[in-house]
Amino acid sequence: MLEQIVFYSLAALITASALMVVTARNTVHSALFLGLCLAGVGGIFALLGADFLFAGQIMVYVGGIAVLIMFVVMLLGRASDLHLRQMNKQWAAALLVCAASLAGFWKIVRMAGGALATAPVKPTTGPLGLIMMGDYALPFELVSLVLTGALLGAIFFSRSEKSQ
Amino acid sequence: MNLGSYVALSAALFLIGVFGALTRRNIIGILMAIELMFNAANINLAAFNRYLHPGGIIGQTLALFIISIAAAEVVVGLSLVLAIYRNTDTVYVEDYNLLKG
Known part of the structure; x- marks a missing residue:
C-alpha cells in the first residue's frame, strides 16, 4: 500500500515536471524542472531497491548535470528569448510520432505487465x-x-x- | 506494484523526451529532452533487474554505465553548444545552417 502511494506520487511528479521541461517557455524554468524530474527518477531507483543508483543519480544527475545545464542556460541567450515561441511548427507531426510509438510501447507494457516482485529488496x-x-x-x-x-x-x- | 507500472512510467518519460527533442527550438532544450530519454532507459533497466532477475545486479551495472556515459555526453555537448554560440550568436537550431551550401 505504502509502495503504491510512493510510486504514484513519484510518477505524477516525474511526468508533470518532464512535461514542464518540454513545454516551458523560459529555459531557466526548464532546467529547474529537469532537476526536479531527475530527483524523482532517483526516488524510483530507491523504490526499486537500487540504492547505489539512487546515490549516483542524485550526485551525478541532480548535483552535476542539472547544475551544469543551468550554468550554460545562464551563459547563453538573451532576455528577448522570453517573448519568442520555443516550439517549432512541426509539433503536430511530433505528436503523431509519439502516438505511433505509444501504440508499440503499449504492447510491451501489456506483454511485460503482470510480473510481480518475488525476492525482497537487498x-x-x-x-x-x-x-x-x-x-x-x-x-x-x-x-x-x-x-x-x-x-x-x-x-x-x-x-x-x-x-x- | 507490478512491472507494467514501471514500464509504463518509463514509456511516458521517453515519449515526452522524444516530443521535446523533436519540437524544442532551443538547443539546450533539446539536450534536456535527451537527458529525459536516458533516464527513461535507466528506469527500465532497474525495473527489469528487480522484477525479472531478482538477486542479480547486471541491469543496475548497465544503468550505472549509462549514467557515466550520459555525463560525458552532456559535458561535450554543452561545450560544443558554447563553441557554436560563439560563432553564430544564436541558440535556435534553425539558424544553424553554416554547412548549407
Missing part, C-alpha cells in the same frame, strides 16, 4: 563494487577513458579564440 552497493572490479573491469576502465576524453574535449571546444 542492498546492492557491495555486489556492484565487486562486479566492477571483477567481470566488468574492462568496461569500467573504458568508461574512465571515455570520461577523460570528454574532459579533454570539453576543454578543447570551450576555450576562447584568444588563448589559442
Whole structure:
C-alpha cells in the first residue's frame, strides 16, 4: 500500500515536471524542472531497491548535470528569448510520432505487465563494487577513458579564440 | 506494484523526451529532452533487474554505465553548444545552417 502511494506520487511528479521541461517557455524554468524530474527518477531507483543508483543519480544527475545545464542556460541567450515561441511548427507531426510509438510501447507494457516482485529488496552497493572490479573491469576502465576524453574535449571546444 | 507500472512510467518519460527533442527550438532544450530519454532507459533497466532477475545486479551495472556515459555526453555537448554560440550568436537550431551550401 505504502509502495503504491510512493510510486504514484513519484510518477505524477516525474511526468508533470518532464512535461514542464518540454513545454516551458523560459529555459531557466526548464532546467529547474529537469532537476526536479531527475530527483524523482532517483526516488524510483530507491523504490526499486537500487540504492547505489539512487546515490549516483542524485550526485551525478541532480548535483552535476542539472547544475551544469543551468550554468550554460545562464551563459547563453538573451532576455528577448522570453517573448519568442520555443516550439517549432512541426509539433503536430511530433505528436503523431509519439502516438505511433505509444501504440508499440503499449504492447510491451501489456506483454511485460503482470510480473510481480518475488525476492525482497537487498542492498546492492557491495555486489556492484565487486562486479566492477571483477567481470566488468574492462568496461569500467573504458568508461574512465571515455570520461577523460570528454574532459579533454570539453576543454578543447570551450576555450576562447584568444588563448589559442 | 507490478512491472507494467514501471514500464509504463518509463514509456511516458521517453515519449515526452522524444516530443521535446523533436519540437524544442532551443538547443539546450533539446539536450534536456535527451537527458529525459536516458533516464527513461535507466528506469527500465532497474525495473527489469528487480522484477525479472531478482538477486542479480547486471541491469543496475548497465544503468550505472549509462549514467557515466550520459555525463560525458552532456559535458561535450554543452561545450560544443558554447563553441557554436560563439560563432553564430544564436541558440535556435534553425539558424544553424553554416554547412548549407
